[in-house]
Amino acid sequence: xxxxxxxxxxxxxxxxxxxxxxxxxxxxxxxxxxxxxxxxxxxxxxxxxxxxxxxxxxxxxxxxxxxxxxxxxxxxxxxxxxxxxxxxxxxxxxxxxxxxxxxxxxxxxxxxxxxxxxxxxxxxxxxxxxxxxxxxxxxxxxxxxxxxxxxxxxxxxxxxxxxxxxxxxxxxxxxxxxxxxxxxxxxxxxxxxxxxxxxxxxxxxxxxxxxxxxxxxxxxxxxxxxxxxxxxxxxxxxxxxxxxxxxxxxxxxxxxxxxxxxxxxxxxxxxxxxxxxxxxxxxxxxxxxxxxxxxxxxxxxxxxxxxxxxxxxxxxxxxx
Ligand code: CP
Ligand code: NVA
Numbered sequence: 001x002x003x004x005x006x007x008x009x010x011x012x013x014x015x016x017x018x019x020x021x022x023x024x025x026x027x028x029x030x031x032x033x034x035x036x037x038x039x040x041x042x043x044x045x046x047x048x049x050x051x052x053x054x055x056x057x058x059x060x061x062x063x064x065x066x067x068x069x070x071x072x073x074x075x076x077x078x079x080x081x082x083x084x085x086x087x088x089x090x091x092x093x094x095x096x097x098x099x100x101x102x103x104x105x106x107x108x109x110x111x112x113x114x115x116x117x118x119x120x121x122x123x124x125x126x127x128x129x130x131x132x133x134x135x136x137x138x139x140x141x142x143x144x145x146x147x148x149x150x151x152x153x154x155x156x157x158x159x160x161x162x163x164x165x166x167x168x169x170x171x172x173x174x175x176x177x178x179x180x181x182x183x184x185x186x187x188x189x190x191x192x193x194x195x196x197x198x199x200x201x202x203x204x205x206x207x208x209x210x211x212x213x214x215x216x217x218x219x220x221x222x223x224x225x226x227x228x229x230x231x232x233x234x235x236x237x238x239x240x241x242x243x244x245x246x247x248x249x250x251x252x253x254x255x256x257x258x259x260x261x262x263x264x265x266x267x268x269x270x271x272x273x274x275x276x277x278x279x280x281x282x283x284x285x286x287x288x289x290x291x292x293x294x295x296x297x298x299x300x301x302x303x304x305x306x307x308x309x310x311x312x313x314x315x316x317x318x319x320x
Pocket of ligand 1: 065066067068069070139147279280281
């Protein structure tokens, strides 16, 4: 057990839980999920399988494209003995105006859980309210909790701890940055977000993580100075400058975010053993240079791989 909380070992008990933002999980539950992901990963590498989700079905609704989320959830369900249904939002009646409430009530009759990737976060909140089965956020405009859980697994693997590390995110104050801040605050990891003026994380999220951090000891900072932010970082993280749905702003953002690129002119300020993370997909020579993302500090593919393991841990805990 990696749990360093000095709490008594207790079984993870989140059966039936919906995961929309990460706020739903306690510090202990997050550590337990990381621990379970590492166990499942080890088992898989040694050829062991456990069909803990036999007979269970996950519906996966996608209103935006995906490689990692789609394949890791589908493969994860199959590996655990269950099945997954890929549903393109436009092919559902939802895409023709059927209400979220009706969709939630109908799908609740057929499957055991729904994973959804959508735009407005309010949509998933409404889905969770109307459904009688667990809902998992596969990314909204505001949050990407499954990504942040995989990020914690990866950071733990490379640093052997979470608490007290300095995580620095350079770039857009977007969905990925929000979930990362919540994850860091929950586990007591210090987190600095550096972004251009006007592209900071949402005020409400900053307030939330400061509140969580005051209890766990995590120091959360938001700054417009990338050089100050990166100094002594253990982990550097970035994401695309224009997220899905912001394609029309792509050109403008390339200029606005110029100083926030992760490159060797800035990484020398980080600790010499810093690790680089990116949720992917990446745009080389925009938010990160090829030298860094394809270089010795990068763990982005290990990170992408951990989506599978932590989501299996999550599915097993929610549905098992
Ligand atoms: N990181 C991530 O969620 O990737 P996909 O968009 O490919 O699912
Ligand atoms: N911020 C990115 C993350 C992609 C996984 C987006 O929303 O497009």
